[in-house]
Amino acid sequence: MARLLRTGLPFLLVWVAVVWASHVRTNLLNVCMDAKHHKEKPGPEDKLHEQCSPWKDNACCSVNTSQEAHKDISYLYKFNWDHCGKMAPECKKHFIQDTCLYECSPNLGPWIHKVDQSWRQERILNVPLCKEDCQNWWKDCRTSYTCKSNWHKGWNWSSGYNQCPKEATCHPFEFFFPTPAALCSNVWSDSYIISKYSRGSGRCIQMWFDPAYGNPNEKVARFYAEAMSGTGLPRAWSFPLSLVLVLLCLLC
Template identity: 65%
Template structure:
C-alpha cells in the first residue's frame, strides 16, 4: 500500500504545471488553437498583434455593437457612452487575444466554450478607470454572464428587473470588476508597475507574460512544497512501520 502511495506522490511531484501555460489559448468559441502573430489586429486589439489568440476578424468584431462574437447588446439600458464602451472593447480584446492567461484558465461545460478564466488579478488602475468611465451608465444586472432574456436573439433585461444607476449596482470598482463576468477578474491593489497584476491596457511589448510567469512559478513552488511534505510524512510513516 505504501509503495502505491509513494508512486502516486512521485507522479504528483513530476506533474508540475506545464510551462505551456505561459503561452496558450483557451478552448473557446473564437479562440485560435495556438497563439501566434496577427499583424492586422484592429484598433484596441492591436497591442496583441505580435502574439495573439484572436484573428483579425475577431478583433474587428470586438469593436462592433451586437457583433457575431456573442450578439451581446451593450445598450440594454440605453446607449452606452463611448468612454465606457471602450473599456468593454478592451476587455473583449484581452479575453479573446491574450496568450498569457494560462494560470487562470479553468474547465467549464458550456455550449460556447470548454474553458474560462477565473480570478485573473487585474491591475488597480484598469479597474478604477473602467468603473470611473462607466459610473454614469445604467444597467439592470450585476452579473452579465447569465440571466438575460435572449428570446429576441440579443440580450434584454429579464422580467422583473429594472435599469438602475451603475453606482447602485456596482458601488465600488471592486464590485464591478469581480461581479460583472462571474469572477473572471480579481480586484487587486497592485499597480501596473508591480509586476503582480494583469493589464487590460498597455502599449509596446506585452507586460502580462512576466506576470503570468510569476503566478505560475508561485503555484509550482506551492505544489512542490505540498508534495515534499506529503512525501516526508509517507517516508516517516514507513520508517515507523518497518
C-alpha cells in the same frame, strides 16, 4: 550498493518531482483557452483591429475576432452593450478592451479553469486586474445604465440578443456596481478581481498596455505560475510528490 540506493534514491525522486512540476508550470504560460473563438495556440496576427492590436505579436484571437470585438451585437456573443440606452463611448471602450484581453491574451494560463458549458470548455477565474484599470473602468461607466450586476446570465434572449429581464429596472452603473471592486468581480461572474497592485508592478494583469514596450502580462503570468499555491501547481505536484512518499515508505 543497496545502502547507496537507499540513501541516493530519495534525492533522485525529489528531483523527478521538481522536473515534473516545472513542466506543468510551464504549461500555464503562453496558452489559449479552450473556448468559443480562441485559436488553439497563440501566434502573430499582424492586422489585429484597433484596441486588440497590442496583442498582434502573439495572440489567441484571429483578425476577424478582433474586428467583431469592436461591433455592437457582434456575432461573437450577440451581446448588446446598449441594453439600457446608449452606453457612453468612454465606458464602451473598457468593455471592448476587456473583450480583447479575454479573446487575445496568451497570458491568462494561471487563472484558466475547466468548465462544462456549451460554448466553452475553459474559463478564467479571479484574474487580478491592476487597480487603476478597475478604477478607470468604473469611473468611465458611472454615467451609463444597466439593469443587472452579473452579465453572464439571466438575460432575455428571445430577440436573439440580450435584453433586460421583464422585472429588471435600468439604473446607473453605480447602483449595481457601487465600487470598482464590485464591477470587476461581479460583471463576468468573478472572471476578474481588483488587485492591490498598480500597473507596472509585475503583479497584476493590465487590460491596457503599449506594445512598443512589450507585453507586461508575460512577466505577470510567469510570476503567478511559479508562485501561486491555489489551483494549478498543487495539482501539478500531487502525483510526483505522492510517488515520492510511497517509495520512501517502501524504503523505510
